[in-house]
Amino acid sequence: MSQHQIPSYLTPHGIGPWGVYLEQIDRVTPHLGALARWVETLKRPKRALIVDVPIERDDGTIAHFEGYRVQHNTSRGPGKGGVRFHQDVTLSEVMALSAWMTIKNAAVNVPYGGAKGGIRVDPKTLSQGELQRMTRRYTSEINIIIGPNKDIPAPDVNTNEKVMAWMMDTYSMNLGSTASGVVTGKPISLGGSLGRHEATGRGVFVVGCEAAAKKGISIQGARVAVQGFGNVGGIAARLFSEAGAKVVAVQDHMGTVVRESGIDVTALQAHVAQHGSVVGFTGAEAVQDRAQFWGVDCDILVPAALEQQITPDNAGQIKARIILEGANGPTTPAADDILHDKGVLVVPDVIANAGGVTVSYFEWVQDFSSFFWTEDEINQRLTRIMREAFASVWQLAEEKKVSLRTAAFIVACTRVLQAREMRGLYP
Ligand code: NAD
Numbered sequence: 001m002s003q004h005q006i007p008s009y010l011t012p013h014g015i016g017p018w019g020v021y022l023e024q025i026d027r028v029t030p031h032l033g034a035l036a037r038w039v040e041t042l043k044r045p046k047r048a049l050i051v052d053v054p055i056e057r058d059d060g061t062i063a064h065f066e067g068y069r070v071q072h073n074t075s076r077g078p079g080k081g082g083v084r085f086h087q088d089v090t091l092s093e094v095m096a097l098s099a100w101m102t103i104k105n106a107a108v109n110v111p112y113g114g115a116k117g118g119i120r121v122d123p124k125t126l127s128q129g130e131l132q133r134m135t136r137r138y139t140s141e142i143n144i145i146i147g148p149n150k151d152i153p154a155p156d157v158n159t160n161e162k163v164m165a166w167m168m169d170t171y172s173m174n175l176g177s178t179a180s181g182v183v184t185g186k187p188i189s190l191g192g193s194l195g196r197h198e199a200t201g202r203g204v205f206v207v208g209c210e211a212a213a214k215k216g217i218s219i220q221g222a223r224v225a226v227q228g229f230g231n232v233g234g235i236a237a238r239l240f241s242e243a244g245a246k247v248v249a250v251q252d253h254m255g256t257v258v259r260e261s262g263i264d265v266t267a268l269q270a271h272v273a274q275h276g277s278v279v280g281f282t283g284a285e286a287v288q289d290r291a292q293f294w295g296v297d298c299d300i301l302v303p304a305a306l307e308q309q310i311t312p313d314n315a316g317q318i319k320a321r322i323i324l325e326g327a328n329g330p331t332t333p334a335a336d337d338i339l340h341d342k343g344v345l346v347v348p349d350v351i352a353n354a355g356g357v358t359v360s361y362f363e364w365v366q367d368f369s370s371f372f373w374t375e376d377e378i379n380q381r382l383t384r385i386m387r388e389a390f391a392s393v394w395q396l397a398e399e400k401k402v403s404l405r406t407a408a409f410i411v412a413c414t415r416v417l418q419a420r421e422m423r424g425l426y427p
Contacts, residue, residue: 015332017096017307023333028409031400037369037418042102042413045095046113048070051141053119055133060283065134069117069142072098075419078149079115080105080357082136082156082185083163089118093307097156099358100328103349106412108389110361117142123158126278135163139170144173148181148368154360156233157177157306161197165190165297179260181367185361192361195378196356201235202303202324203355206386208240208300211322211347214394219242225320227251228254228305229278232326232353234269236302241265249287249296254303256293257284294318303330304353310335318344325349340403348405350412351389358385 014025022043029039055427066093073080079114081101082093094116100168102114109302119138122129145151155164164186171182180191188194195202212219222245226233229252237247246262254277257263260291271281279286294310295317303309310318310323315335323339323346325331331339359382365371397407 003361014090014268017329018099020308020329020332021099023098024409025219025413026332028413029085031406032413033124034253034415035414038179038417038420039413040071041075041420042099042416044073045070045073045098048091048141049145050091051138053134053141053259055137057130058127063130065121065138067117067119067143068093068094069151070094070098070114070115070151071145072114072116073102073416074113075423076106077111077113077418078147080110080112080154080360081114081116082154082210082356083159083167084116084118084156084164085121085158085399086118087120087122088306089120090094094118094320095225096307097328100350103113103409105357106415107350107393107408107417108354108358108385110358112152112357113327115153116156117153118156123239126322127223132166134195135166136170139167140174143171143174147239148179148364150183152364153183153228154356154358157230160231161185161187161192162376164192181364183361184365185356191248191363191367192415193359193366193378194373194375195382196407197231197360198235198362199378199382200232200326200353200356201237202382203340203358203386204232204236204302204304204352205239205243205322206355207347207352207390208236208302208322208324209243210390210394211324211345212300214322217299217321221246221249222300224300224302225249225296225298226302226304226326227309227330228303228327229268229272230304232356233302233304233389234265234272236304236324237324238265238269240300248298249293250284251290251293251305252278255352256287256290257280257281258283272368300318302326306330308332310339313319315339316342320344324345325352325419328353335402336405346403346405347390347401348408350408351386351393351404355382355386355387358382361402367377 098116105112186192294314301320307329315338
């Protein structure tokens, strides 16, 4: 294919996240039976909005940022998915992330479609005032397509409770009344849910324990390596460590630290909170060559940073017996094949990191009913849903002799396309 024929959603450097997603759909299509006639609906987003986000900087200059909100599919309910602030965000990335939300929400059977948003910005270059103005302008621009019954944003990379509070306030100001259900991952004082902050990492931990049991690995003493030490990776690392595992390696965007006897995760979290990175942490050894992270001797590897981290370039080095995809889309299809041949169990993102959207669903339900649950109730319900989702996908994978990813996609695509078929095409 010559350069000018490459579709705009494929990056010049090979297949991007949207290309990875399309390949995953191609792999599941032969398993969809008669529903396969609807599969094209999964290969294109329902709606994609690109917005200009201008703000006045603190120094009086005007800066413009490009923002996106993509609703991939709403056959099973309103769009649902996070908002990412990152310098590398592109429309194609947001399309892929929104599509994975469709699959994830159907895989764990929460009544949502899939959506995602983002702004192409390095938020670390903004003051708090600038960040707030950018968030509010972005929310106003996407206001026409979001809402508690339409599309419900949540935190993702570089967004948090505070950003969600600004989004909820901006939407509510435009509406004229408080609409707490327009976003999830809010502060508790604004209708947020207990347990939501920890939910994704907790879900990673819960399915990690299930996967370890299948592989005959005891969590007590298991060696865990984590890439990405933010909301997902940091919390998963802490829960593994509290359960008796040894976190032997951590990598973030700035550096890599290792310690054979296990890193004190709480101390590392305190260091990152103060310095913004694992770099300079004295409780572990620094590794200069980032690529060495993938070859660390461990039982469980948790990629919890960005997409396309595990590729044919490093999949062969991986020593872990289980990969728990905390991040969305961390493994390319070609790397998946290499890992499969090596006998590595990959617990796919659409199951492994579904704890976040599951408790987001609980938050949304609590907001609608204005009746709030205890943290114990939330964690128990979360654990039950994660275990059930893992068990049903495991069983299907055994029956059909396919990977957990293909099994999860079979479950999810079947649910989405059945809904599509039942609704029929309008007009
Ligand atoms: P976060 O902003 O809290 O943390 C991101 C972490 O990744 C940071 O430690 C950062 O240093 C690290 N990182 C960034 N670029 C990196 C690189 N090139 N190499 C190594 N590390 C790098 O983000 P988060 O909310 O923890 O999200 C992480 C991943 O989990 C994303 O793929 C996100 O889509 C996914 N996810 C998040 C949630 C959620 O509830 N927050 C839910 C499901 C999936």
